Amino acid sequence: xxxxxxxxxxxxxxxxxxxxxxxxxxxxxxxxxxxxxxxxxxxxxxxxxxxxxxxxxxxxxxxxxxxxxxxxxxxxxxxxxxxxxxxxxxxxxxxxxxxxxxxxxxxxxxxxxxxxxxxxxxxxxxxxxxxxxxxxxxxxxxxxxxxxxxxxxxxxxxxxxxxxxxxxxxxxxxxxxxxxxxxxxxxxxxxxxxxxxxxxxxxxxxxxxxxxxxxxxxxxxxxxxxxxxxxxxxxxxxxxxxxxxxxxxxxxxxxxxxxxxxxxxxxxxxxxxxxxxxxxxxxxxxxxxxxxxxxxxxxxxxxxxxxxxxxxxxxxxxxxxxxxxxxxxxxxxxxxxxxxxxxxxxxxxxxxxxx
Numbered sequence: 001x002x003x004x005x006x007x008x009x010x011x012x013x014x015x016x017x018x019x020x021x022x023x024x025x026x027x028x029x030x031x032x033x034x035x036x037x038x039x040x041x042x043x044x045x046x047x048x049x050x051x052x053x054x055x056x057x058x059x060x061x062x063x064x065x066x067x068x069x070x071x072x073x074x075x076x077x078x079x080x081x082x083x084x085x086x087x088x089x090x091x092x093x094x095x096x097x098x099x100x101x102x103x104x105x106x107x108x109x110x111x112x113x114x115x116x117x118x119x120x121x122x123x124x125x126x127x128x129x130x131x132x133x134x135x136x137x138x139x140x141x142x143x144x145x146x147x148x149x150x151x152x153x154x155x156x157x158x159x160x161x162x163x164x165x166x167x168x169x170x171x172x173x174x175x176x177x178x179x180x181x182x183x184x185x186x187x188x189x190x191x192x193x194x195x196x197x198x199x200x201x202x203x204x205x206x207x208x209x210x211x212x213x214x215x216x217x218x219x220x221x222x223x224x225x226x227x228x229x230x231x232x233x234x235x236x237x238x239x240x241x242x243x244x245x246x247x248x249x250x251x252x253x254x255x256x257x258x259x260x261x262x263x264x265x266x267x268x269x270x271x272x273x274x275x276x277x278x279x280x281x282x283x284x285x286x287x288x289x290x291x292x293x294x295x296x297x298x299x300x301x302x303x304x305x306x307x308x309x310x311x312x313x314x315x316x317x318x319x320x321x322x323x324x325x326x327x328x329x330x331x332x333x334x335x336x337x338x339x340x341x342x343x344x345x346x347x348x349x350x351x352x353x354x355x
Contacts, residue, residue, distance in 0.1 A: 010023070143288070276348045280348060
């Protein structure tokens with residue numbers, strides 16, 4: 001009856017203060033939420049699993065019932081349960097809760113973790129920002145409670161606007177501290193000069209501060225509404241995409257050195273200028289999206305990501321467009337992010353002025 005059921009390798013400790021029922025539920029919850037057990041996977045019946053681990057059938061049955069009540073399992077037949085379908089937004093909420101619980105278990109206080117997460121969120125601009133002649137929508141989904149990725153939107157007195165998307169090497173608290181430092185430097189290095197000069201200045205500062213193995217991949221785009229052009233410079237990040245209705249997404253490669261920031265003290269970064277019109281969309285992202293892995297451990301890849309971009313609707317708000325992209329990536333991979341996912345979209349207006 002259970003020949004198609006997934007064998008479960010659990011690590012149960014009968015003498016542990018945590019009840020065996022809760023150990024079973026916790027370990028299964030972790031695998032389901034992280035996408036290691038796909039929707040529709042058949043689990044062993046509670047009697048079969050009880051015999052395997054020499055526990056009472058009621059213990060396994062109660063553990064299953066807990067997960068059914070949480071919407072993570074569904075009852076398919078008598079003594080047979082399957083993994084339920086989880087919507088992307090709910091999966092992200094469950095992952096965040098799971099991360100908090102795991103870190104609290106490692107003797108980090110929940111209050112301190114929540115404060116760190118809230119402080120970092122406040123460091124980021126709103127997910128939607130509007131200025132004269134442009135809109136920017138952005139989203140950052142941390143792989144842990146706090147992220148190493150970030151985005152920023154910087155307005156200038158001449159009417160231009162800078163959009164930055166960055167990925168600090170590593171994850172968690174160490175990366176988030178570097179992220180905060182880089183974000184604090186950005187307004188100063190972008191105040192004067194070109195985007196390439198801004199990256200060169202930022203690189204010199206970081207080379208003095210960062211240790212071995214620490215670096216930052218960053219894309220910087222400056223939009224000048226009066227001229228309808230975007231100036232791009234790139235330090236080790238994925239190529240941004242120019243998205244135009246009826247055309248395939250166009251990767252915008254910047255010539256010259258692409259070394260991430262902080263690796264070497266002097267780097268002569270280059271830039272390129274791209275003309276944009278109303279209806280165009282410039283998408284900047286970190287490598288967490290194209291490198292997101294499916295249940296088999298295979299990365300999504302840039303080719304698949306570009307196909308998703310090509311299939312995306314050409315209408316709708318920039319914010320809904322970004323959310324739709326994240327949802328499609330999560331449905332395709334079927335698991336929680338192992339790396340931060342961050343993207344920002346710049347949408348110019350034809351008029352150069354926004355009512």
